[in-house]
Amino acid sequence: MAQLKGWKEIPIGGMILEAGNAVEYLTGGWRAFRPVRGEAACTHCFQCWLFCPDSCILVDAENEKMLGFNLEHCKGCGICAAVCPVNAQVRRKAEQELDRDDPRLCIRIIEEGQAEE
Amino acid sequence: MATKLTPKELAKNVERLTPGHRLCAGCGASIIVRQMLAAIDEPVVIANATGCLEVATTIYPYTAWRVPWIHNAFENAASTISGVEAAYRSMVRQGKIPEQNIKFLAFGGDGGTYDIGLQALSGAVERGHQFLYVCYDNGAYMNTGIQRSSATPLGAHTTTSPAGKVVPGKQQHRKDLTAIMAAHNIPYVAQAAPSKWRDLMEKTRKAVNCGGAAFMNVLSSCNRGWRHNTDETIEITQLAVDCCYWPLFEVENGEWRLSYTPKEKRPVEDWLKRQGRFRHLFRPENRYLIDVMQKEVDRRWEHLLRLCGAA
Amino acid sequence: MSTFEALAGNEAVATAMRQIDPDVVAAYPITPQTSTVQKFADFVADGLVTTEFVTVESEHSAMSACVGASAAGARVMTATAANGLALMWEIVYIAASSRLPIVMSLVNRALSGPINIHCDHSDVMGMRDAGWIILFSENGQEAYDNLIQAVRIAEHPDVLLPVAVCQDGFITSHGMERVEIYDDADVKAFVGSYQPQWSLLDLQNPMTYGPLDFYDYYYEHKRQQVAAMEKAPEVILAVAAAFNRQFNRDYGMFESYRLGDAEVAVVVANSAAGTAKVVVDQLREEGLKVGLLKPRVFRPFPAQEMSAALRHVKAVAVMDRAISFGAMNNAGPLFLEIAAALALHGERMPIADYVFGLGGRDILPGEIESVYRDMFRAAESGRVEQMVTYLSVRE
The missing domain is CATH 3.40.50.920 (Rossmann fold)
Structure with missing residues (x-):
């Protein structure tokens, strides 16, 4: 929490003049589960970017590469893994139902605090 | 030139809603906002009705908005943005500020749109202000703890339409707000869902370029109210589309057009059984409600097909 | 050059609005204010103002549109009475706490019920704690003069509060009196042009208006409103002095x-x-x-x-x-x-x-x-x- 300011130090009328300063508020601590990029080849399709409710998919837009997750803010909802077309393909090919943390998945969801590998 | 509607191209633009907002994990509302704002290349100015999206994105002294944004009250996002738009038009006409091709948007939940804000919305679109009103419809007053709204589906358990020993959840069908807005004969009205993101984005573009008032009703899953896992948001949204509870269509200058026909129209039960808010409907004494709902979904779907000339 | 005209209070107020020529007027008709918006609608229809006249579907939307327009950096006015003001209530507070210099002509009328269309002050007394500057007017001349001064008071950087200018329903609003109407150019020069410090339309500096304010900052924002009220008398008197110099009419507190x-x-x-x-x-x-x-x-x-x-x-x-x-x-x-x-x-x-x-x-x-x-x-x-x-x- 930032230092609380006095009434003479803040803009009037409740205005917030620093657009997008919510990035300073870290919501990553909410997370019970964490997304991890698995071994399967990411096709950099950006579907996860498209559906993330928290704008937490890190991409190199110019080079069109998916880089990973903004874990300072990611709340661990798991939508990225649910919409991942590579995940869907891996699941279709698998003989049995795969767990969310199956290492064959492109994006897998593990419990927060669990080791990634 | 307009940005191509591909994720890779869209990702090259600046993200207008930052991380650090405090919507619940897996919320549908921010997915909708991100997709819609990504589809608009022009500058935007936004009014937001009181609701989840509003409170969670602007908890003082933080704002998740990188674009100009105003919240006034619960029922008046439409009249607020009409004032902003009128100010813009007036000052541009007088040469006080430059023309900047600003797109004006208002976001409200179903509570702020179907219910308490309906009058202000009706008035603002009738006056013909150039703006797009977006209802993110999660089917209840989720912000205050899941109370029923006129958008709540039949039979749904909410905290003011609880599934009790005698009354099995909400007793009425959902109000057809999209049709009500179409009856205003404004240039553009559409129903959409974030699971069909390209359709949502194309509709957004049509809406903000229609030259008048536009309305979009967008299905927004709330995993807290609907009772499903946080990662099922998109899948369950698409089930609503595929069972035709939430058909995708548009009404452009009075012409009704179906945007999507499911390959196989799923039974509404497939959508209901995935959500805890309908769990009680699967008890033998309540199952008749599923039939009632199916009949109503079918009736509305057939009616929509006729309107779209697709029957 | 000023002229003397036989005008009802509402006509005098509408004339002031024509001369002020605000960027946006959002209003809804209500007895006994109606002839103000009718007269102003004539001015719009005849091209005598450049105002964007937003003919809202309720007073709640009138004040809501005023808030939106004022936040967008426009000079904004409205007019109402009694039940109309009551319907605005929620937004009356929001206008003041958002520090938006909206000017309202308030034609005082009894609040229902039973419903009554005639004068008393129950309407304005309800808004006394809302954070608006409130001016009373004895007659049409004062309603006219106060409205012109209200613009400068509201928009003063040390104040930035909305102002309501009262006149008595029917007695003043419909009573024909001799009113000195000042030269259009003099009124325009007196009110000047509004230079908003912040605007929602400033795309280079995108701002957030109306956030959720908890116990950590809400109180500080209220304290700022007090500071504005504390500054207001000085500004009100300075505007009155300037008005007296220009138009030769003396006003005080x-x-x-x-x-x-x-x-x-x-x-x-x-x-x-x-x-x-x-x-x-x-x-x-x-x-x-x-x-x-x-x-x-x-x-x-x-x-x-x-x-x-x-x-x-x-x-x-x-x-x-x-x-x-x-x-x-x-x-x-x-x-x-x-x-x-x-x-x-x-x-x-x-x-x-x-x-x-x-x-x-x-x-x-x-x-x-x-x-x-x-x-x-x-x-x-x-x-x-x-x-x-x-x-x-x-x-």
């Missing part, structure tokens, strides 16, 4: 009429003050030392100045066109403020309240005269016979 050597005084606002002046003149002819204090600025309330102006009188009667139900002795709001002001500034003369004119009930000179005569008795005995009197109500 209130008007003292033959009060300097008065032994007893009546305090009454808006049109009834005009009637009271006639009574003062008549009683003065009889050799009775009576005076009048006519509030102009009700918010911020000039407690100290009013106490000083009344210090020498031996008894004070406050006349209230509203009741604060359940308040001390079921008195009127003006009385409560003035009684508190006098007491806190150490004045101990007898003071009584006379509620009058509710729902448009006439107030006659004879009744005001009886109030003065009561006050002479109170001055002599050192106490009032009755703290609150409901004038001319039938038993």
Whole structure:
């Protein structure tokens, strides 16, 4: 929490003049589960970017590469893994139902605090 | 030139809603906002009705908005943005500020749109202000703890339409707000869902370029109210589309057009059984409600097909 | 060059609005304000203003659109009365706390119920804690003059608060009077152009208006509103002085009429003050030392100045066109403020309240005269016979 300011130090009328300063508020601590990029080849399709409710998919837009997750803010909802077309393909090919943390998945969801590998 | 509607191209633009907002994990509302704002290349100015999206994105002294944004009250996002738009038009006409091709948007939940804000919305679109009103419809007053709204589906358990020993959840069908807005004969009205993101984005573009008032009703899953896992948001949204509870269509200058026909129209039960808010409907004494709902979904779907000339 | 015209109060107000030529007007018709918006609609239709006139579907939307437009950096005005103001209520507070310099013409009318379309002050008294600057007007001239001054008061960088300018429904709003209408160019020059410090349309500096404010900052924002109210009197008087220089009409926080050597005084606002002046003149002819204090600025309330102006009188009667139900002795709001002001500034003369004119009930000179005569008795005995009197109500 930032230092609380006095009434003479803040803009009037409740205005917030620093657009997008919510990035300073870290919501990553909410997370019970964490997304991890698995071994399967990411096709950099950006579907996860498209559906993330928290704008937490890190991409190199110019080079069109998916880089990973903004874990300072990611709340661990798991939508990225649910919409991942590579995940869907891996699941279709698998003989049995795969767990969310199956290492064959492109994006897998593990419990927060669990080791990634 | 307009940005191509591909994720890779869209990702090259600046993200207008930052991380650090405090919507619940897996919320549908921010997915909708991100997709819609990504589809608009022009500058935007936004009014937001009181609701989840509003409170969670602007908890003082933080704002998740990188674009100009105003919240006034619960029922008046439409009249607020009409004032902003009128100010813009007036000052541009007088040469006080430059023309900047600003797109004006208002976001409200179903509570702020179907219910308490309906009058202000009706008035603002009738006056013909150039703006797009977006209802993110999660089917209840989720912000205050899941109370029923006129958008709540039949039979749904909410905290003011609880599934009790005698009354099995909400007793009425959902109000057809999209049709009500179409009856205003404004240039553009559409129903959409974030699971069909390209359709949502194309509709957004049509809406903000229609030259008048536009309305979009967008299905927004709330995993807290609907009772499903946080990662099922998109899948369950698409089930609503595929069972035709939430058909995708548009009404452009009075012409009704179906945007999507499911390959196989799923039974509404497939959508209901995935959500805890309908769990009680699967008890033998309540199952008749599923039939009632199916009949109503079918009736509305057939009616929509006729309107779209697709029957 | 100014001209003298026979105008109803609402026409005078609409004329001021034409001359001010705000960027946006959002209003909804309501008796007895209606002729203001009708007249203004004529100006729009005839191209005499550049205003974007937003003909909303309710007063709630009127104030909501005003908030949106003002946040967008526009000069914004509206007009309403009674139930219309009540419907705006929620947004009346939001306008003030968002620090938006919206100017409202308020045609005072009784609040329902039962429904009544005629004058009293129950409408404005409800907004007294909302954070608006509130000005009273005795007649059409003052309603016109106050509205012009209101623009500069509201938009002053040290203030940035909305301003409501009151006039009495029907009595003033529809009463035809001689009004001096100033030269269009002089009015335009006086109000100047609005240079907003912030605007929602500033795309280079995107701002957030109206966030969720918790216990950590809400109180600080309220304290800022107090600071603006504290600054307001200085600005109101400076604007009045400039107005006097330009248009040769003198305004202060209130008007003292033959009060300097008065032994007893009546305090009454808006049109009834005009009637009271006639009574003062008549009683003065009889050799009775009576005076009048006519509030102009009700918010911020000039407690100290009013106490000083009344210090020498031996008894004070406050006349209230509203009741604060359940308040001390079921008195009127003006009385409560003035009684508190006098007491806190150490004045101990007898003071009584006379509620009058509710729902448009006439107030006659004879009744005001009886109030003065009561006050002479109170001055002599050192106490009032009755703290609150409901004038001319039938038993």
